[in-house]
Amino acid sequence: xxxxxxxxxxxxxxxxxxxxxxxxxxxxxxxxxxxxxxxxxxxxxxxxxxxxxxxxxxxxxxxxxxxxxxxxxxxxxxxxxxxxxxxxxxxxxxxxxxxxxxxxxxxxxxxxxxxxxxxxxxxxxxxxxxxxxxxxxxxxxxxxxxxxxxxxxxxxxxxxxxxxxxxxxxxxxxxxxxxxxxxxxxxxxxxxxxxxxxxxxxxxxxxxxxxxxxxxxxxxxxxxxxxxxxxxxxxxxxxxxxxxxxxxxxxxxxxxxxxxxxxxxxxxxxxxxxxxxxxxxxxxxxxxxxxxxxxxxxxxxxxxxxxxxxxxxxxxxxxxxxxxxxxxxxxxxxxxxxx
Amino acid sequence: xxxxxxxxxxxxxxxxxxxxxxxxxxxxxxxxxxxxxxxxxxxxxxxxxxxxxxxxxxxxxxxxxxxxxxxxxxxxxxxxxxxxxxxxxxxxxxxxxxxxxxxxxxxxxxxxxxxxxxxxxxxxxxxxxxxxxxxxxxxxxxxxxxxxxxxxxxxxxxxxxxxxxxxxxxxxxxxxxxxxxxxxxxxxxxxxxxxxxxxxxxxxxxxxxxxxxxxxxxxxxxxxxxxxxxxxxxxxxxxxxxxxxxxxxxxxxxxxxxxxxxxxxxxxxxxxxxxxxxxxxxxxxxxxxxxxxxxxxxxxxxxxxxxxxxxxxxxxxxxxxxxxxxxxxxxxxxxxxxx
DNA sequence: TTGTAGGCGTTATCAC
DNA sequence: GTGATAACGCCTACAA
Numbered sequence: 001x002x003x004x005x006x007x008x009x010x011x012x013x014x015x016x017x018x019x020x021x022x023x024x025x026x027x028x029x030x031x032x033x034x035x036x037x038x039x040x041x042x043x044x045x046x047x048x049x050x051x052x053x054x055x056x057x058x059x060x061x062x063x064x065x066x067x068x069x070x071x072x073x074x075x076x077x078x079x080x081x082x083x084x085x086x087x088x089x090x091x092x093x094x095x096x097x098x099x100x101x102x103x104x105x106x107x108x109x110x111x112x113x114x115x116x117x118x119x120x121x122x123x124x125x126x127x128x129x130x131x132x133x134x135x136x137x138x139x140x141x142x143x144x145x146x147x148x149x150x151x152x153x154x155x156x157x158x159x160x161x162x163x164x165x166x167x168x169x170x171x172x173x174x175x176x177x178x179x180x181x182x183x184x185x186x187x188x189x190x191x192x193x194x195x196x197x198x199x200x201x202x203x204x205x206x207x208x209x210x211x212x213x214x215x216x217x218x219x220x221x222x223x224x225x226x227x228x229x230x231x232x233x234x235x236x237x238x239x240x241x242x243x244x245x246x247x248x249x250x251x252x253x254x255x256x257x258x259x260x261x262x263x264x265x266x267x268x269x270x271x272x273x274x275x276x277x278x279x280x281x282x283x284x285x286x287x288x289x290x291x292x293x294x295x296x297x298x299x300x301x302x303x304x305x306x307x308x309x310x311x312x313x314x315x316x317x318x319x320x321x322x323x324x325x326x327x328x329x330x331x332x333x334x335x336x337x338x339x
Numbered sequence: 340x341x342x343x344x345x346x347x348x349x350x351x352x353x354x355x356x357x358x359x360x361x362x363x364x365x366x367x368x369x370x371x372x373x374x375x376x377x378x379x380x381x382x383x384x385x386x387x388x389x390x391x392x393x394x395x396x397x398x399x400x401x402x403x404x405x406x407x408x409x410x411x412x413x414x415x416x417x418x419x420x421x422x423x424x425x426x427x428x429x430x431x432x433x434x435x436x437x438x439x440x441x442x443x444x445x446x447x448x449x450x451x452x453x454x455x456x457x458x459x460x461x462x463x464x465x466x467x468x469x470x471x472x473x474x475x476x477x478x479x480x481x482x483x484x485x486x487x488x489x490x491x492x493x494x495x496x497x498x499x500x501x502x503x504x505x506x507x508x509x510x511x512x513x514x515x516x517x518x519x520x521x522x523x524x525x526x527x528x529x530x531x532x533x534x535x536x537x538x539x540x541x542x543x544x545x546x547x548x549x550x551x552x553x554x555x556x557x558x559x560x561x562x563x564x565x566x567x568x569x570x571x572x573x574x575x576x577x578x579x580x581x582x583x584x585x586x587x588x589x590x591x592x593x594x595x596x597x598x599x600x601x602x603x604x605x606x607x608x609x610x611x612x613x614x615x616x617x618x619x620x621x622x623x624x625x626x627x628x629x630x631x632x633x634x635x636x637x638x639x640x641x642x643x644x645x646x647x648x649x650x651x652x653x654x655x656x657x658x659x660x661x662x663x664x665x666x667x668x669x670x671x672x673x674x675x676x677x678x
Numbered sequence: 679t680t681g682t683a684g685g686c687g688t689t690a691t692c693a694c
Numbered sequence: 695g696t697g698a699t700a701a702c703g704c705c706t707a708c709a710a
Contacts, residue, residue, distance in 0.1 A: 072417045096434065
């Protein structure tokens with residue numbers, strides 16, 4: 001195992017001082033041509049690279065971005081992470097990921113851990129636990145210490161910082177309008193309980209608005225709130241059994257495919273009898289059978305924009321910091337066979 | 340913006356030396372009860388935490404693990420990342436993620452970047468680019484410098500290090516045997532070209548072995564090699580048009596659902612006419628219609644094992660390092676409606 | 679042209 | 695009981 005190359009090692013080798021080596025490697029004109037070349041060549045051959053940790057300590061910046069996410073399994077979060085990583089890499093930043101597992105406690109621990117010098121700034125989406133608890137002191141704490149935070153998707157107005165959100169209201173409004181324009185009248189929504197996610201609530205609002213704008217009365221029987229991502233199939237079946245439904249708007253792609261399955265089980269065809277549209281244009285939608293028409297959230301774009309906001313702020317030079325902004329990423333509908 | 344709390348700050352506050360503060364916070368008996376309490380309380384109130392970077396520099400360890408992955412969008416990789424993160428967090432390590440985007444170049448750059456003090460060790464899966472190129476100098480380089488590497492899934496025997504792999508051969512053997520036991524005779528495989536992935540090759544071998552063991556002749560017409568994850572639908576259709584096929588083994592879940600779709604398009608029902616089984620028990624399989632029977636790779640377990648191997652080695656105290664091991668994670672079949 | 683000294687934040691050793 | 699000093703690796707203003 002070769003010894004680690006440091007300035008000190010090199011300086012010993014040539015019996016010069018550390019600063020001479022440092023300057024030589026930076027091509028400083030202070031150092032003689034001869035010494036410079038000699039040292040540079042040696043460094044190249046021995047693959048010298050300055051130690052990141054030492055640089056971080058000296059420069060007081062790590063060139064690391066901390067990402068705190070609820071989980072990574074859903075396409076939405078992994079695509080956002082991809083977007084962040086790719087943009088950050090371009091600008092010379094690494095990405096440190098911590099998962100909160102939807103719990104307040106892990107979110108707090110992770111952030112305190114990272115805030116302690118490991119990173120220059122945060123990009124995060126609130127865990128369900130945090131949204132439920134409504135406690136944001138850990139985030140304010142970090143911001144007060146001068147560490148910028150960018151929140152995306154699951155945000156709160158209780159914290160002032162840069163934000164990137166999709167217009168959930170608009171997205172669901174468009175989706176439902178899309179069904180209405182197809183001539184569907186009895187449109188159901190599969191959503192989540194309000195306490196679980198700020199996002200589900202807004203999508204429900206968009207749904208209601210689209211209906212009333214079209215002169216269709218909102219029927220509470222057609223609003224189904226599912227507690228669990230992977231359960232609740234019975235509730236969907238009941239929806240079809242007890243109501244005449246010709247259109248379904250689902251706030252996740254998983255709910256959407258469940259709807260298709262449940263409808264088929266009731267002898268209803270998709271899209272002939274029931275038109276189904278989902279939120280999140282993920283891998284499920286693409287591989288679904290029939291292919292699922294969805295509202296795309298453009299996850300990678302969200303990630304990229306969040307990373308851009310953060311890095312711009314980190315590298316901002318000047319007197320007065322720019323005000324906090326909230327960027328909206330617009331959704332768009334990807335048409336497939338389910339509508 | 341409050342100033343950052345450091346030992347120096349605290350020492351100024353009480354007009355004592357930095358080392359006194361350091362000792363007081365460590366509850367050293369050298370320091371008087373009174374001073375200790377005073378300093379500890381102040382530190383707690385002002386939420387003092389030692390700076391990670393300074394600790395890293397001093398201790399020569401970062402408590403960070405570098406993960407280098409081809410991508411994050413497939414369930415397999417995101418579940419492995421989840422497994423690593425969760426285990427690492429338990430043992431006090433953070434996780435830094437870099438994506439190679441399946442290219443050799445980004446893999447090299449990322450590793451050189453991280454190897455420079457940012458992390459204590461690597462967990463990685465080879466990019467397709469690297470597998471194709473067969474150039475592993477960047478990995479050996481890192482290992483030579485004394486930084487442990489654990490490879491998983493896409494590994495190479497050209498590099499000596501700890502490895503965690505699933506038994507692709509066994510997994511596909513079992514899958515095909517499963518179809519045979521159902522009475523299927525004309526079983527096709529949807530796989531990838533050999534140059535694309537070492538993994539596809541082994542799965543093909545398992546397929547062949549299962550057939551010959553059952554006395555079924557291998558028919559090259561039933562071996563379909565798809566170049567692209569999201570293309571190649573026509574090739575699958577052609578398979579059904581030109582051959583009588585009653586079973587399909589697909590090496591990815593995406594291929595599997597494509598097979599179901601293509602079969603249905605040809606008027607074949609799944610599972611009655613064609614039984615389909617896929618590799619990777621991801622979100623696609625769960626939401627597919629009909630639900631897809633799959634070979635589960637237990638991604639989180641792979642991640643956890645890889646993290647355990649790495650951290651055990653990092654924290655190994657003793658004279659002779661343990662030998663490199665290769666751990667096999669066994670696959671298992673998850674039965675759903677497609678078979 | 680080269681070297682010295684100080685500092686980034688922490689800890690450990692040793693001196694007072 | 696407390697403090698000074700050195701060290702981790704790097705950079706830079708300043709001195710020689």
